[in-house]
Amino acid sequence: MRRLFGKEFAFAHVLLASLVLVVTCMPNQRMVTVSYYPLLAGLAVIEVLYLLRLAALRRRGAFSTGPTDIVVLVWALFIAWDVCATKLDIAPTVIVPAPEAVFNVFFAQADVIGADIVSSVTLLVMGYVGGLALGVVLGIVCGWIPRLRAMFFPIANVLAPIPPTVFAPYLIVLLPTFRTASCFIILLGVFWPQFLNMVVRTSSLDAQLLDNARTLGVRTFTMITRIILPYVLPEVLKGLRVSLTTAFLMLTFAEMLGASSGIGYFISNANNYANYTNVVAGIIVCGVVVTVLSFATAWVQRRFTTWR
Amino acid sequence: MRRLFGKEFAFAHVLLASLVLVVTCMPNQRMVTVSYYPLLAGLAVIEVLYLLRLAALRRRGAFSTGPTDIVVLVWALFIAWDVCATKLDIAPTVIVPAPEAVFNVFFAQADVIGADIVSSVTLLVMGYVGGLALGVVLGIVCGWIPRLRAMFFPIANVLAPIPPTVFAPYLIVLLPTFRTASCFIILLGVFWPQFLNMVVRTSSLDAQLLDNARTLGVRTFTMITRIILPYVLPEVLKGLRVSLTTAFLMLTFAEMLGASSGIGYFISNANNYANYTNVVAGIIVCGVVVTVLSFATAWVQRRFTTWR
Amino acid sequence: PQAQMKDDGAADEASQDYLTQGKGEHLVCGVTGKLIKIAPAIVADKLGYFEEEGCDVEFQQIALNDAMTALTSNQLDMDLFGVVPACTYVSQGAKAYIFGGTILNGSEICALDSFDRELKAAEDFKGLRIGVNRPETGQMVFKEWLQEEGLDIDGGDVTFTYFDNDQGGFEAVKKGEFDLYIANNAQGFVQRGNGIKVVATVKQYAGDYPCCRQNCSDQALHEKYLSLVDFETALLRGYKTYKQEPDTVIPLLVDYSGQEEGYVRAAMYGTDDYDNVMDPSPDPNRNAVLKFYDTLKNIGEIDKATVYSMDDYVVTSIYRTALDTLLEREPDEQLWKDLDQAYAKNNE
Amino acid sequence: MDAGAPASAFGVRKRKRGGRVGKIDIEDVSFAYEDVAAGSRPSAAGAADDRALRDVALEVPDGQFLCVIGHSGSGKTTLLRLVAGLSRPSAGTVRIDGAPVEGPGLDRAVVFQNYALFPWMSALRNVEFGVEQANKELRRGLTKAQVSAVARDYLDRVGMGAAAGRYPYQLSGGMRQRVAIARALAMDADILLFDEPFGALDVKTRCSLQKLVDALWRSGERRKTVVFVTHDINEAILLADRVVFMRRGEVVADRAVDVPRPRSSAIFAHDACARALKDELTDLFYLDGEGDEEGGAFGEAGAGVPGALPGKAVLP
Amino acid sequence: MDAGAPASAFGVRKRKRGGRVGKIDIEDVSFAYEDVAAGSRPSAAGAADDRALRDVALEVPDGQFLCVIGHSGSGKTTLLRLVAGLSRPSAGTVRIDGAPVEGPGLDRAVVFQNYALFPWMSALRNVEFGVEQANKELRRGLTKAQVSAVARDYLDRVGMGAAAGRYPYQLSGGMRQRVAIARALAMDADILLFDEPFGALDVKTRCSLQKLVDALWRSGERRKTVVFVTHDINEAILLADRVVFMRRGEVVADRAVDVPRPRSSAIFAHDACARALKDELTDLFYLDGEGDEEGGAFGEAGAGVPGALPGKAVLP
Numbered sequence A, B: 001m002r003r004l005f006g007k008e009f010a011f012a013h014v015l016l017a018s019l020v021l022v023v024t025c026m027p028n029q030r031m032v033t034v035s036y037y038p039l040l041a042g043l044a045v046i047e048v049l050y051l052l053r054l055a056a057l058r059r060r061g062a063f064s065t066g067p068t069d070i071v072v073l074v075w076a077l078f079i080a081w082d083v084c085a086t087k088l089d090i091a092p093t094v095i096v097p098a099p100e101a102v103f104n105v106f107f108a109q110a111d112v113i114g115a116d117i118v119s120s121v122t123l124l125v126m127g128y129v130g131g132l133a134l135g136v137v138l139g140i141v142c143g144w145i146p147r148l149r150a151m152f153f154p155i156a157n158v159l160a161p162i163p164p165t166v167f168a169p170y171l172i173v174l175l176p177t178f179r180t181a182s183c184f185i186i187l188l189g190v191f192w193p194q195f196l197n198m199v200v201r202t203s204s205l206d207a208q209l210l211d212n213a214r215t216l217g218v219r220t221f222t223m224i225t226r227i228i229l230p231y232v233l234p235e236v237l238k239g240l241r242v243s244l245t246t247a248f249l250m251l252t253f254a255e256m257l258g259a260s261s262g263i264g265y266f267i268s269n270a271n272n273y274a275n276y277t278n279v280v281a282g283i284i285v286c287g288v289v290v291t292v293l294s295f296a297t298a299w300v301q302r303r304f305t306t307w308r
Numbered sequence C: 001p002q003a004q005m006k007d008d009g010a011a012d013e014a015s016q017d018y019l020t021q022g023k024g025e026h027l028v029c030g031v032t033g034k035l036i037k038i039a040p041a042i043v044a045d046k047l048g049y050f051e052e053e054g055c056d057v058e059f060q061q062i063a064l065n066d067a068m069t070a071l072t073s074n075q076l077d078m079d080l081f082g083v084v085p086a087c088t089y090v091s092q093g094a095k096a097y098i099f100g101g102t103i104l105n106g107s108e109i110c111a112l113d114s115f116d117r118e119l120k121a122a123e124d125f126k127g128l129r130i131g132v133n134r135p136e137t138g139q140m141v142f143k144e145w146l147q148e149e150g151l152d153i154d155g156g157d158v159t160f161t162y163f164d165n166d167q168g169g170f171e172a173v174k175k176g177e178f179d180l181y182i183a184n185n186a187q188g189f190v191q192r193g194n195g196i197k198v199v200a201t202v203k204q205y206a207g208d209y210p211c212c213r214q215n216c217s218d219q220a221l222h223e224k225y226l227s228l229v230d231f232e233t234a235l236l237r238g239y240k241t242y243k244q245e246p247d248t249v250i251p252l253l254v255d256y257s258g259q260e261e262g263y264v265r266a267a268m269y270g271t272d273d274y275d276n277v278m279d280p281s282p283d284p285n286r287n288a289v290l291k292f293y294d295t296l297k298n299i300g301e302i303d304k305a306t307v308y309s310m311d312d313y314v315v316t317s318i319y320r321t322a323l324d325t326l327l328e329r330e331p332d333e334q335l336w337k338d339l340d341q342a343y344a345k346n347n348e
Numbered sequence D, E: 001m002d003a004g005a006p007a008s009a010f011g012v013r014k015r016k017r018g019g020r021v022g023k024i025d026i027e028d029v030s031f032a033y034e035d036v037a038a039g040s041r042p043s044a045a046g047a048a049d050d051r052a053l054r055d056v057a058l059e060v061p062d063g064q065f066l067c068v069i070g071h072s073g074s075g076k077t078t079l080l081r082l083v084a085g086l087s088r089p090s091a092g093t094v095r096i097d098g099a100p101v102e103g104p105g106l107d108r109a110v111v112f113q114n115y116a117l118f119p120w121m122s123a124l125r126n127v128e129f130g131v132e133q134a135n136k137e138l139r140r141g142l143t144k145a146q147v148s149a150v151a152r153d154y155l156d157r158v159g160m161g162a163a164a165g166r167y168p169y170q171l172s173g174g175m176r177q178r179v180a181i182a183r184a185l186a187m188d189a190d191i192l193l194f195d196e197p198f199g200a201l202d203v204k205t206r207c208s209l210q211k212l213v214d215a216l217w218r219s220g221e222r223r224k225t226v227v228f229v230t231h232d233i234n235e236a237i238l239l240a241d242r243v244v245f246m247r248r249g250e251v252v253a254d255r256a257v258d259v260p261r262p263r264s265s266a267i268f269a270h271d272a273c274a275r276a277l278k279d280e281l282t283d284l285f286y287l288d289g290e291g292d293e294e295g296g297a298f299g300e301a302g303a304g305v306p307g308a309l310p311g312k313a314v315l316p
């Protein structure tokens, strides 16, 4: 308990203090036209989250150096970044924007970014859930029926690694709206690994479990819905995180076609203008959104795993 | 044994015959300037592979409808494709090129495609192997040492889903050549999932195994090299296929920066000029290369799994 | 109209009907990202010109490469980007029509601040390693020019390396991997202070060449012709505002793109120390397009033996009608007179 | 599938004509696992006679409690699987009430050593699922409430009523086997097949479950036919009407257990017949050196380690 | 780590002054698992006294073969883990030759029920690895060839010489335990700890391994101290110098086994002492109803199902 507020804790706060000093007092070498208040606000948010985490750990009586180590790393990075970019201007100008400018983006374009997040998350969740559901259902059916497996498993193995983005033109022709096409790209990205995984799982079902089901006179439909589906569920839940990562990878590309908002769109648009202030801001938003979604998946996973 | 050459086998060959008839005898509606011999050669290759597969199955005494079902599907697709595109010209002109034209690409540009394959496969293998090795080693180290785990696991979870492509400019600044930068994009794509997976595996090491090692007085280095590494090896081998898929997905994007050959380059270049004949040819090459690499990984997997 | 008559005329005289039909139709127009190259359209939209002309247009985001797919499958009526997709689609027998211009020229050649070689003739490029932004039309025109000047562009005299991410290209220049990098308008401006300067433009070697065009689908042309005319009229008015009222336009574009004012001004109008090479002219520029079609053939990106001619797919009548309308409305406006003169030079 | 099984309404059993319900005939049955090695040379398998069962003939009358004992690898499980319909004999026929077994059927309920329960269903749901399946497939026409009531009833009978809502992972090994037994009984099959159901349990738990099985079997309105595979000689003698001993895929001894019920461990001290049988079986077990994979005791220095692995181990 | 263990060259054992090598003192040791529930209220654990061990005091002289028996959950494994140094006592001290145990050490070799071997190493490599570790950590200065020779020697002694190159999955359960025993012996630790090493084996294999352990222990140049946990009363009496019986974390009986060696199963028929001890322990086992998680036999209809799960089951 005591160690929670030991040397490391003090060190983190010394670092924070120096960071604030650097930001506020050291003279800028690089021309920065924005105020540093948004940056300070950002730092404050990080600090508050860190303290909340510590408090939560303390309540649980668990001790972990994790949060403090992370926050130390974060402050150190911020100091290096601010010193190299804004203060001494020794970093490459375009691709290393000033932290002040990056954090200013969150405030100046809060409404745009908010809308982007909503748009991306909707698209992502639709593609993600659709891909998962299709992957699980088709995977189980193909895995369970040997003939389908023998036919589609090799085909899927060839198709899976082909980047869904090359199918974009076909999707546009085949699907009613651009949004559905974008959605489908994410869906494909999530679908293939899930499908392959489910086929393998289902076809390597525990022999004893199978015997058990067979002696109960279980037929195909019951087999799939009552035995295989619950059997693979923990596997599916365990894979949620990884699938989310894949979905996120696809998002950037999906939003290149037919999106008019979204985080991926925000980043690639900024990229077009070599506006790395926005690019970096976009990446940070990415990170935050992913973290939140990760927590959501972790929750879903915990919620629906009733047996191990 | 008899069923290997039953009704389905005959049906596949009836389909093949109709396909050849359609290709050679039906009048073209669409202007196609190339001969249909390359297409016929392609079909012959598929047929030979199919027969070889059947022969192999027969030798093993195993019966599977798989190859025949697949080949039936392939012939049906070819018939539909040729009829809709070349013969009746009812498919969208640009994005559905004539199969004759697509197969002609393999012959007309054989040297280019050959060089592309070599270039891509080298890049792919370097990134893939590098990503795997780094992911496994760092994953085990971070998974085994609780403090590192508490620090890097959350960080990795935030960084992993950010598409490596947004780091492209930074990679170019930091790395000596384009090729290494491209390589690194693939590496990153493979690294993150592997790293996260290894951290989870290592930190949830079987308690009995751990006790067993502890009673033998095993220290960190021996623990990692002699106990954890071989313990997670089958897991790593099982994941080779999935990682390969990820690596391939990244390849297309990796080859967008500074490549002057490669399959991904070939496709995106063709894409730029809406040359879907080349795009489709590229996708087919992709499929073939992936299949070959898949077989290679499967072999590696079998070869190095000495215990289960 | 003469171009149009040549188009389908011989086959089907009766089909000329479409030239007087399709007013007030809903148009779906594809745009890519928040690019301000389409400034006249943005201005016309923001200032309500489309509504005033009775044109009901909806802007739809779409990737450059996919716009033409959507257009040829009639999911889009028109788009404002890309001359390359239009040419390549037509060369493969698809129906897509260029009916106006978006950008003329636009590629700049950048190098390190320390780069001091004179680049006057093709000879001066010998031995240089050049990075290019792949979709940039200027790089294609430039390659053709070098080729015509007798250089081997496949590594013998110059090497080309392709990038889809401009920043990657610039970083490569800074590291000395490339001597030159061909990028789009205003990238040179962004890179100032990053050790990069603009050393030449493609235009100075190869003359005017088309970049983004206004393309429309077969269906839009034949069923929504008068709506397209109204669109063009509003767009021309937008062009006039762009030309004459920078102080109205710049805030609009800043707002649209989310970029800084300094950037927008430099990109659209140039500054004291930065010349913008891009010209957002709405003229379809038939002659330049046909020449560019040949360029693509010459550098081998479209089939040299293609039976389809771009001739049939550049429709100038829409622009002509819109310009006539405006000449009638404001007979004294110098801009319209200038455009009228340019039209004659560019399209006949 | 189960042509020979009478579709009987739950609780009220209609006896088939001839009065044989649950009679098992094993007629010269042989079985060979399709081994990996065998794949390349299908005919070689027969030559070396590595059949898991060799011409086993056995008749189990209706209502008999048969225990099968024998060394590891002697083919007990294989025999049980054939009766359950999970494997099909390479030669010979298994008949239930005269009809050949074509596959698993709801006239036979099986209790396995492991995986006897579905881990994602609570104890109650596990039992309900069995009853539901029997109800559906045999058209017994029970309502949902009745299914549930039957399941609860049997859980109560095995003393698991209070733990009905728990998931298998929340139950000890013994509790799980209780639930599995409840399910087998609740399905009201004609024949019960047990494959070392208590093999993984400790002595005490084992003992209490033996008593439970015995009591349940005896208290049934009609005694069911039971085939019970075990390693434990005491267990066999405590439970069975008849014990068969298997060695290398053959039945080498077939003994009636003429000991009055109810029985307890005291019988080994007081009942001469039980004692004699135990001694005989123990001799069979221990003196039967050949066929044992655990050769090579201390002092024989390396000798006696058999070249052949148990078949399971060489599967991929 | 092992301050009390003499760093002895292999084969030649230097006795510590005072001559005590391998004496175990368990001094009023208690142990409570940090349960999930306990996390929120650390003090409540002590109140309900759900400690796995309660003030156990036990002294095992050098060279004694001690068997620990008791019901499932009585704390046998926990006790063994404390001696092995895998857990640390909540109260009290475990001493080896007077020095408190700080963690696992190469002066103690453990044979577990499962996972006794590393599945990715061949039988020989498994044994070699143990010898290598002991050699490295205790600076015995053996060459690679010597290590290998020692490993081979012990594999031969347990009759596994011919199967040295096989991987664990290619070995039967009994063969695996032979290898594990070979490793424990080859490491030449002062103390051997066995946790139900034969729990998963069938009767026959069990019996042959009991003989093997007995023979190896007796034939050693010096008898090692052994703590052997088992469920099986016969096994305990056959092997041990002394048997302790545990119940609910306490030692409730502590008996010497005064039966001359070598022993065989015949002792239960002929040796009065063995018989008496067996009866006494059997009584302790069976008549000891409380503390048993398998309550509620047939007829008690739902009563007796305990509310508390075994601790392991509620862990995450």
Ligand SMILES: Nc1ncnc2c1ncn2[C@@H]1O[C@H](COP(=O)(O)OP(=O)(O)OP(=O)(O)O)[C@@H](O)[C@H]1O
Pocket: D033, D034, D035, D052, D070, D071, D072, D073, D074, D075, D076, D077, D078, D079, D309, D310, D311, D312, D315
């Ligand atoms: N799936 C399998 N594939 C190949 N051979 C097998 C398989 N299962 C069992 N065998 C072999 O068949 C023979 C009989 O095995 P079976 O499982 O019926 O024995 P068992 O008497 O049940 O043994 P145990 O007491 O160990 O359960 C053995 O030689 C065994 O090695």
Ligand SMILES: Nc1ncnc2c1ncn2[C@@H]1O[C@H](COP(=O)(O)OP(=O)(O)OP(=O)(O)O)[C@@H](O)[C@H]1O
Pocket: E033, E034, E035, E052, E070, E071, E072, E073, E074, E075, E076, E077, E078, E079, E309, E310, E311, E312, E315
């Ligand atoms: N990891 C654990 N976490 C919490 N409680 C545990 C844990 N392991 C054992 N227990 C509890 O501690 C007590 C003693 O367990 P222990 O494993 O020592 O018993 P045992 O005598 O070895 O039993 P068995 O014969 O089943 O192996 C039991 O009540 C058990 O439920």
Ligand SMILES: [Mg+2]
Pocket: D076, D077, D078
């Ligand atoms: Mg068995």
Ligand SMILES: [Mg+2]
Pocket: E076, E077, E078, E195
């Ligand atoms: Mg234990």
